[in-house]
Amino acid sequence: MQKEKDVSDLLAFFKEQPSPGFSPRASRPRSSVPVAYVERYSVQFPLARPSSENMQAICLHGNRRPRYPASYFPASGYGVNKREADAVNTLEAWFGNCCRSNQTEEVTLCCATQAWEKSVSHFCKVGSSIKAPYFHCCKISGSERLSCFDNSAKNPSYNPTEEEPVQPVPPKAKFSFDPQSCPGAAMIPHNIRGKSRQKEAKTPTTSLEVNLTFPPAPPIHSNIESICRNQRLRPLYNIKCLAGLGYDLVARQAKTTNRLEKAFKRCCKNKQNALPCAQKSWEEQMKKFCVGSKGKPIDFPCCDVEALPLCFRNISTDPEYTKTVLTESLSLDNLCDTHKVIMKKFPVGFSLKSVVNKCCHQSATERSTCVPQALKEEFEAICSSRKAARPSMRRCCRDSSEQCFNEIIMEAITKATGFSLQRKKRCPVS
Template sequence: LFLEWLKTFAQYCTYLLIGTTWVRESLLPGERMKGPHSFSGPPPTTYDVQFPLGRPTSENLQAICDNSDLRPRYPSSYFPESGYGVNKLRASAVNNAEAWLSTCCKENQTWEREVTLCCATQAWELSVEKYCEEDLSIKHPWYHCCKINNNNKRLSCFSNNAPNPNYRPTQELPVEPLPSTIEFTFNPNTCQRTQFPEPSALRKSKTKKLSTPRTADISFPPGRPTADTIESVCRNQRLRPIYSIKCLPRSGYEMVALQAKTINLIEKGFKKCCKNKKTELNCAEQKWREELNKFCLPENRGQVNYPCCLNQSDKYSCFQQMSPDPYYNVTSAHEEVSLSKICDTHKTIKKKFPVGFPLKDFVTQCCPLQEEAKTACSVQLLEEMSQKLCASKKAVPTTVRRCCKLSSQETPQCISKIIMSAITKATNFSSQKKRKRCPIS
């Protein structure tokens, strides 16, 4: 009897569980039933967002306009009331971008195709800019593309990570459009062509001939000096660039000029700090903090509109995370050194780092050859030169005489080291002379 009762009770529980699940799935409030695709159907579980959008191009422009209502939108009801902050931020960026792209597409019938593309590009770039501004102002794991300081590289990063770069339709049924939360106004004067047909509202004003804006090419901010990086900070200082601001246009590049001045002052401070091994770390970190504080409040003219300057509670960690080279692993100097580099450095070697024997045979016989043949030619000449030097009764440097005392197989390697050392010194010397550069490309 007990077993029969237990069996009946188990069946009852099973029916009860099935009935409860059916009720929960079918009677959920309508707002929670909505999704980003068709605003109906079962509630989502992961709340995915198709982010980021791809860069508008001449190849995908038609799809951007034709498939606008067949790509997802994300109403506030798509997400739970709490949580999913990162996804909500990305969803808002997608909603805004799609609304702005639709605005450009509506004018497509009266605009030239190039004007529509320019409008779409401006809309997409603005969506990236606004997303990163908000993303970097929040204390959470930042989107990796937003950490890139160079604007061109940042935009390329967003485009390369787009899940649907060709703007193909991903929804079976048309979705309802959503209004943007940020205003977008197309400015045809910023397009790369000298003159575009303007929207009807702007046609009365004359367009001026404008040059294409140049992009920043500057490694800002520099990384924070630490016990692990101070050796690289000091050892490779001459290999890192400093910047001239004389090349900058008179207006439009104030932030780049300020960044360049800050880097130059920090590097100048590093040079003094690295002279004393005992205090170099504390001195370098203090100089780094001091100049970045000045960067955020330049000459008491008000706070700079830079993400880390707005994040006063954790400003220094923010600068460290924003740095394109936080551990000082990247320099402007290190090139692969080979015997073929003698073609570029032989004049500097002769003037500054003489090896005590002529290198003209390398220059005359090997340098005119194709790149892949230069090294083979140099190795063969090195063996011939080693034999001549060691057989010669003329005075040669002591270092070469030491090489000649080795075996016939070791002698060319020994002399090669002498030449390679001179090539390395000449290469570094040339890099240091070219250290100062313009912060825009």
């Protein structure tokens, strides 16, 4: 029987063959894959098993390890390399989800391990379903297969290998973490990246969702403009709503955010000195955040790392400060929450009272249907009326465009939401 050959063995064979010299007029060799192509489209596969030794590097250097978008490969060929690249892209995306899901270090490791094991299983399963040449570890089963993948890893420590941050590639498969399979590990609320070692820290008594962007990235040349431009559109937080709920770390993060935003506001008034002022303020507030009541670092990623700014930038979910209320998911339903501000500050040319009276007393589900229908009736009434209307409204009526009308309403909702945000602090849990 003929022994099954792996494509990687053939590529290795071609790479070992001497490259025949030829002049510019000579024909290209027909028999081998060019060595340059083999090297150019190589993939750092497989990835090592997550462990307590490499878990911090997995999260810290996630954006400094390779990704392989579709444009990396030629349109045809290199099927084996493409499958390996998909496996790396998918697992790195899953790792990112585990690192961003704020929980204890033990649970983060458990999440990453589950992701890695599923990635191995998925890779081998896909290979067998398309009858592709098997990766040698896939020929083994059970724990030996996992050990084979782990031992074959080219970067077991997950050290950074890229000079510049890479763009993430969306995963091609879904991963759902099961925290119940982590013995002795208790989950803590969503969006909390650590758990304080302070004795007064309590386990939350309620399972509320945390809506707080933390940690803030350090100010640098590329984001200082956004820091100042969007400063009035980023939320401040009410701490009193957390009293007695056990969300001590959330309160600590919210206080730090409030103090830092206040400092940013002061720095941005002096445009020439905005960056150094913001950098100094950020350093002061983050050092204050990291030090517990007894002068010891709290258990939070980057608080015990010497390269503090780089570490916090790598784990920040908004390093360029582009997330504002304007990027939140708003809909026509938000008219019920903003109609008073719209009528007073951003009028749209007609009264919203009829829409509010008709829809805003209903439940959220009913409201999502009622508001668009009520606005449609208002649009038809405006266009059929002989009363003078705003030029923007006349344009929508002339084009018989209900979408044009709704865009005017949405613009007013967005402005009113941003205006309300400046006046009212939001609770960091909901």
